[in-house]
Amino acid sequence: MKKLSVRRRHPLAAVVVLLLALAATGGLYAAFAPTDKAQADETAQSLDIEEGKKLYEVGCASCHGGGGQGTSDGPSLVGVGAAAVDFQVGTGRMPAQQPGAQVPRKKAIYNDAEIKALAAYVASLGAGPAIPTESQYSPQGADIARGGDLFRNNCAQCHNFTGEGGALTYGKYAPNLEGVSEKHIYEAMQTGPQNMPSFGDGIMPDQEKKDIIAYIKTVNSGETEDPGGLSLGSLGPVTEGLFAWIFGLGSLIAVAIWVAAHTAKAKKS
Structure with a gap:
């Protein structure tokens, strides 16, 4: 015990403890410090x-102001997130060509690196919302039937039952979803561009968004058939009934006019 006590009080004991502490600190830093890849990112x-x-x-x-603060010609971009930019610029809606009730989709001006x-x-x-990863928007393994129910309950009022779009008020419209990429559909649901409400993760989880994307891609794939013949805009019994009234009654009226005209000629002769 005396020998151990003497060693503890050795003049170099403090130096040894300090070196051990430094070695431990260096080891922990090496283990938990950011890697070269993280630094490169x-x-x-x-x-x-x-x-x-x-x-x-x-x-x-010129429209959104310095630092994205917004102007009378464009809204503030503070807090809209990367996903909103990727959607608006990636679909060619931004930069806008001219003011109007709604900015249409067009060919993108910027390339992928510039958009990023x-x-x-x-x-x-x-x-704000980040650009989604492929695992978030890929319809692989999604439930198409459930996606159809979600789409009809949340989207069909504006976009039509098969995503063919429709007119809104004051010159606005819900665009046709045919040909829109899976990523941009996800970003539209996440950010709510223009007249569309936003369906954030708290309202609609990723899986439900994937189900909706799978449904949209299925009905617009060209592989589905219309058992009744013409789709008539896929609006259901409304357009089918309108078609029957216009062409059915129109044909009857035309026949009635023809009969009346020939009857009048027969009486004169």
């Missing part, structure tokens, strides 16, 4: 933000 993100800011100042600031940079810059202005 951070550097790439910073470069995207810097490039996105340049693109924004040239193509977006713009999205990164706008995301840096305030927290």
